[in-house]
Amino acid sequence: MPLLPSLSPVTWLLLVAFLCLVVLYGIWPYQTFKKLGIPGPRPLPFVGTFLEYRHGVHNFDQKCFEKYGKIWGPGRKSLSSTGRLFGVDFLSPAISSGNSTDSPSAAVDRVDFLQLMIESQNSHDGSKSAETSLDKTLSDEEVLAQALIFVFAGYETTSSTLSYIAYNLATHPDVQQRLQDEVDAHLPNKASPTYNAIIQMEYLDMVVSESIRLYPTGGRLERVCKKTVELNGVTIPEGVVVLIPAFVLHRDPQYWPEPDEFRPERFSKESKEGIDPYTFLPFGAGPRNCIGMRFALLVVKVAVVVLLQNFSFRPCKDTPIPLDLDSKGFMQPKKPIVLKMVPRAQADLKK
Known part of the structure; x- marks a missing residue:
C-alpha cells in the first residue's frame, strides 16, 4: 500500500494551495501591529496570545506593560461576534x-x-419627526x-x-x-x-x-476604532479593537x-x-x-x-x-x- 494516496497533479496542487492559504490565514492577521511598529508578544498561528491568558488576564497585561511600555499589540487586528444572547418571556x-x-x-x-x-x-412611527428618528x-x-x-x-x-x-x-x-x-x-x-x-x-x-x-x-475595557486616527505618533486603523487594561492603569x-x-x-x-x-x-x-x-x-x-x-x-x-x-x-x-x-x-x- 503506497504511503501517499494516488492523486492527480492538479489535486496535489490544489491541496498544497489550500494548506498554504490556511497557514496564511492563521498568520496574516498578526502582521498588523508589526507593520505599525507596535511591539508585543509573538502570537501563535490561529490562537494568537490566548495561551498566555492561562496565567491570568491581569498578569498578562502587567507583564506586557513592564516589557513593552504603554502600548502593545496583543493579537489579531479585530474580533467581531454577532448572535443572540438569550430570550425569556417574563419581560x-x-x-x-x-x-x-x-x-x-x-x-x-x-x-x-x-x-x-x-x-x-x-x-x-409617523408621529415622530425626522430629527428624532434613529438609524x-x-x-x-x-x-x-x-x-x-x-x-x-x-x-x-x-x-x-x-x-x-x-x-x-x-x-x-x-x-x-x-x-x-x-x-x-x-x-x-x-x-x-x-x-x-x-x-x-x-x-x-x-x-x-x-x-x-x-x-x-x-479589569479590561474594549473599544472598536471607527475611524483611522493617529495619536502620539501611533496610527490606529479603522476596525482595530483597542484594549485598555484598567487594572494595570x-x-x-x-x-x-x-x-x-x-x-x-x-x-x-x-x-x-x-x-x-x-x-x-x-x-x-x-x-x-x-x-x-x-x-x-x-x-x-x-x-x-x-x-x-x-x-x-x-x-x-x-x-x-x-x-x-x-x-x-x-x-x-x-x-x-x-x-x-x-x-x-x-x-x-x-x-
Missing part, C-alpha cells in the same frame, strides 16, 4: 404594555431604561437581552466590590473608624440612610473610590504613588483635582461607559453604611493577608475573603 408583558397605546401607562412620561428602549422601537430600531429580542443584562450584570460586580471594601476596612481599622464616625455624624442613632445623607459623606466616597481603584470589577506608579497601598486620601477634594480622569476607569469613560454607574455606586454606599452602622469588620485567622489574586482566569481572590463581623456594641466596649 414580554412589560414590553407589550409599553408598546400599547391603550395602556394607562402609555400617557405617563417615564424616563427609565426600559421605556427608552421601547421608544426606540417606535422612533420610525436602527431595537427588536423585542434585543430589548429583552439588554434589559436582562442591565438587571443581572450588577449582582456579581456589586458583591465583589463590597467584599473588597470590607477587606480593606478590616485590614485598615483607622480608616474604618473614621468612616464609622462620618456615618454616625450624618445618621445619628442608626437612622435610615437617605440619598441626601449618602451624597454628603465625602470620606465614604473616598473609601469606595480607592477600593475600586485597587480592585476594579472590569490603576496601579501605574506614574499616576498613583505607591499604587498597591490603600489610601482613600487620594480621592479627597484637594487631591482629586490633580487626577487625570482617564487614569481612573472603573466604569469606563465616554458615551459607552457603564450605564449603571451611578446606581451601582449608590447601592454599594448604602450597603456599606448599613453594615457599618451595625458591625465592625475584623480580620481573623482565615483572612488572607496580603490578598493574593488568582492567576487563572479573571480577577478574583486566590483564597476566599473571610472576615469577622463584630456587632458595634461589642466593638465599642473592647475599644
